[in-house]
Amino acid sequence: MKKMMLGNEAVARGLYEAGVTVVSAYPGTPSTEITEYAAKYNDIYCEWAPNEKVATEVAFGASLAGARSACAMKHVGLNVAADPLFTLSYTGVNGGMVICVADDPGMHSSQNEQDSRHYAIAAKIPMLEPADAKEAKDFAKLAYELSEKYDTPVLLRMCTRIAHAQCAVELCDREARENKPYEKNPAKFIMSPANAIRRHPFVEERLKALAEYAETAEVNFVDEGKENAMGIITSGTSYQYVKEVFGDRYPVLKLGMVNPLPTEKIKSFAAGVKRVVVVEELDPVIENACKALGISADGKNILPITGEFSQRIIAKAFGMSDKDFVTLDEPVPVRPPVMCAGCPHRGLFYSLSKHKITVLGDIGCYTLGSAAPLSAIDSVLCMGASVSGVHGFSKAMGGKWDGKTVAVIGDSTFMHSGMTGLCNIAYNGSNATVIIVDNSITGMTGHQQNPTTGYNIKGDPATKIDLEALCHALGIERVRVCDPYNLEETEKAIMEELAVDAPSVIISRRPCALLKYVKHKAPVTVDKEACKSCKKCMKIGCPAVVQRDGKAAIDTTLCTGCGVCVQLCPFGAMKGED
Amino acid sequence: MKTLDVMIVGVGGQGSLLASKLLGKIMAEEGFEVKVSEVHGMSQRGGSVVTYVRCGERVYSPIIDKGEADFIVSFEKLEAARYVSCLKVGGTVVTNSQQIDPMPVITGAAVYPTDILDKLQTKGVKIDAIDALSLALEAGSSKAVNLVLMGRLSNYFDIPTEKWMAAIEATVAPKFVEMNKKAFALGRDCR
Structure with missing residues (x-):
């Protein structure tokens, strides 16, 4: 039987057919659907891990126990997982283990376009690269054969145009497979120097054997x-x-x-x-x-x-000429991604922008706070860098900018790699203010659960990490919560925490407006007579607030009735549902 | 065997993924090798989105480039202008006549071009424009613009209505099937 499948769905099918029983991953475009599709098979245990390093180590543990296992991540996630990766090369596997990594040439949804093939070379691990969904499934299965035959983890390299392109894929049955027996083997699995010294030559010999295999490999x-x-x-x-x-x-x-x-x-x-x-x-x-x-x-x-x-x-x-085509003779305005209408991050970034606060940003939907007209972010580097960075910024400035500098990080990103930075703020004593924008979901990658949401990948109830308690435990005494739909409350929280001489955390809490359980209010209405065309409502960059005939108007197909624009109108021309 | 290249363009959140999935499914059933390509993530947040549906005896590239598309289905008219360079000479743009201002227009940093569709028509582009938003609302939801336009596109292929309806049933979540079928029919039958 053939089925149209996304490349990522085909990888998941390959894992299923290869008899994989454990998959751990952190979401990241364009890799996310590998794990989402794998989770649809009841024969595979799947989970969202807090980050890619954890996911890779979970897959290692499962391999050690004798299962076939996988982890999945985007290219920059492999940087986070690089530590286990390089030494996994030395230990090798028990059950087959595959690391799925998806590159993003063209940076459709990424902060860089690093080439993950360098990791395969540097870690001396074999890497397979499919060219469509059909090969993605076949190569995933081949990866497990190679993994077990050559005693190595295998990298499966996807890219956006393979991961997110569908073609017909032939479906096969799942391989019936028992876990390999687990036996304690310190020389192979304890990478202390004495053992690692003996494993390194094995890695070199393995690479030679794989190179020999490559000569006749059908792929x-x-x-x-x-x-x-x-x-x-x-x-x-x-x-x-x-x-x-x-x-x-x-x-x-x-x-x-x-x-x-x-x-x-x-x-x-x-x-x-x-x-x-x-x-x-x-x-x-x-x-x-x-x-x-x-x-x-x-x-x-x-x-x-x-x-x-x-x-x-x-x-x-190759010097071939273009096909004929037409274009419009005038510029077509760009249509960049924007924060959605009703996005809870908007009120927060408006408040930061209004007070000209320096913001060290992070990776997620809220990176869009950098776009005009809010233009509220000063830097975005990688997952967690806002929290660690604001500490360094404070130390370099001798504390002089502490009253006007914050870090902004999402709930999922905070769990991924913001916690350690916050621990550093407390331990090494800076006066930093960290704002956790808690929208109760991993938003940008399309709504994945995380340790703060109270649900697991299957949507079943799970232990919910208490962010307030966590921040306290990491050594921050001042932790407060604000509702970013309430501008007055949000501004008060920001200005008070910036003013105090202590590190602090503000949790800007409001679920993502796109979550199914979030009830929207009636769209905001505009009294055309009362509108004085001051355009103050345009400063929040909401796609639902537009101008028609010089007056404010609401796109009712987009408006969620969040009421942030209503709070900005000095003439009471905008009305929202109470 | 003929080839067919269709680009589906619009604004993030308008449902281009579902439309491309539906078209890909039905063309695969017609015996084509089909590739459907899409981009997720950042571009979904109200940004410009594009998906490609390529059909033929043997399809290699998952994407469509300048001067290659037989059809561009556009869920918003500015997006038709943005991607018109990908249309084959003599190709057709099936488009929603709706205007959705992008953020640079909302903030006043850019101007939304006037009479876009007329201007494209004078350049020899075949334009098939309908008010898909009104028809979608008639079907029950502004979110059904995608199916209205797929209905409109379906007139260019010799595929019976029942096959389309069966493909919709197989593609759409059960509780939205009726609304989507109605939207498709309104697009297919509108004059």
Whole structure:
């Protein structure tokens, strides 16, 4: 039976068919649906972990116990999981273990476009890279065979255009499988120096064995071409663009295993063509390997190192002309993502913006507080960096900016990696103010539960971490809660906590307006006569508040009746439901 | 075998994912190899969104590039203008006539172009515009704009209504099936 499946859904199907029983992950676009789809199989235990390091270590523990296990994350999540990753390479596995990582070339939803293939090389771990959903399922299953045969965790590299593209996938049965027996094995699983010294040569030998396997692996194949004026070496989504442009004109070496590379196969392919071109998104990983083999390959000299590819980019790189197309003769205004109508973060960022507070921001929906007209954020680096950063900022400023600087971090991001930064604020004594924007869900990735929501991945009740108690326990005495729909209350909380000579936490608490259980009020109404066109209501950047004929107007299809705009109108022209 | 490339564009939250899923499903049933590509995450938050549905005997690239689409289905008319460069010469834009101001227009930093659809028409683009929002509201929800426009698009294919309705039943959550079928029918039958 065939089914149209997203690449991520196909990975989940692959895990199911391979007999995987434990999956742990932290959500991150474009990887999130791997775990969401895996959770639909009752035979797989699935969970949202607080972060990717935890998820990877959970998968390690499950592998140690003899199960087939997986963890999933986006490319920057692998940075968080890098610590277990590098030593997992040494321990190897008991039950097969696969680390699914999704890159985001073009940064549709990411803060950088790092190439995760470097991790496979650095950690000396094999990496498979599918080129569509069908391969995503097949490669996930192959990854477990390799993992157990070669005693190694395996990286499965996805990217946005594989993860979020659907094609028909053939469904197979689940492999009946018992856990491998668990036996204590200190020399393999205790990576103290004495043991690790003995494991490192094993890692090097394993890599050689995998390189030998790569030479004959079915996932590394040649599509024969009609002409040998050129031969193209490629992998993943780039393969699809190459085939779209050239069909079967030139031979193509398609690499399904991108670490280690099949050097003999590459050499013999290169020997059969007059010119070698490597087509790969992001960094010149395969190209550099070719050059190290003495093959003079073209690659990044004709193709971009930034952004994602398309058939047009490939065609242009080979000097082919554009297809005809038309455009509008005038500029089309950009339509950037915005905070939704009714978003609880809006009132908070309006208050911060109004008082010109310096804001160290973090990763989540609330990063959108940086956009005009709120323009309320000064920096966004990575998960948790707001809390750690505000401490460093305070120390560097000698405390002089403490009365006008805050960190803003979401509930899920705080659990991910904000806690340790808060611990540092208390322990190393800065006067920082941290605002936790608690919208009771992991929002940006599409509503995943987290340790503060009281529910697990299946939607069943779970232990709810008490944020107030947690902050107290981390050494912060001043912890208070405000409702960001109430501007007066929110401003009071901010200004009072900034004024005190002590570290403090404000929890700006209001559930995401898109949550199903959140009841919306009737849309706000505008009295056109009373509206004096002062445009004060436009300062909050709400997509539901627009101008029509010079007066404020409400888009009733969007308005949730949150009432933040009503509080801003000096003329009482806006009315909301009580 | 023919090929068919359709781009579905709109504003985050308008339901382009469901529309592309529906179209992909029905074209797969027609015997095409189908690829459907979408982007999740940041772009969903009221930003410009685009999904691609590609059908053929053998489809490689999951995306559609400049001058390639047979149809652009646009849930908002500015989005039709944004992506019109992806339309094949002689292609058709099926669009909602609704205007949704993007944030730079709301803040006054940019101007919403006037008479967009007329201007595109004078450039030789076939425009098929309907008031999909009114029809969606008639069907029961402003959120059904997507199905109204899929209904409108369906007129360009020789696929019987029953097949579309069965595909809607298989794609949409049970409690929304009737409303979506009504929206589809209103779009398909409107003049």
